[in-house]
Amino acid sequence: MQVSGLSGDKAAAVLELYSTPLSLLTAYERCAGEADKEKLLSSIRYGKLKRNLGPALSRTVYQLYCTQGALT
Template identity: 65%
Template structure:
């Protein structure tokens, strides 16, 4: 792999994709950096339950408000419980629509098929989301 190709990939990752790229001298320094980063994340999130982190994760999806995330988490309190519900579905269509009838907010409206499909793709797809 030419060095120019590698440098272009690093630049694209930082500028286009918005990621921070940490450059290290060797694998030992990389491992040390990852250990330090892991400890920092553990301290940051140690007081949060899986349910809280799951709700925050759900709210990163476009169109999924706090009320909608709360409704999903009321039914499936962890990602594992949601995945188990997907596994229990008989067909892919049933999986896609699993969350569509969850009632959300003050008016108790359905979550809807579009968000249900998006969440199904997020949690069950093995390929990049479109």
């Protein structure tokens, strides 16, 4: 929840699929390419309205875990 835009509901939705950082990193490794990695979390549904996390937040989380340097 330290990531801008990552609320408790959104974090809980990610944790339902990827309960540990290792499980998330493993999922990133299984992706075919960079674009797939950036979109991995975008279709996860959260909250009462079951909205998607979206591509921007998915890209931010990917960059946090898998790239060096500043997040874009």
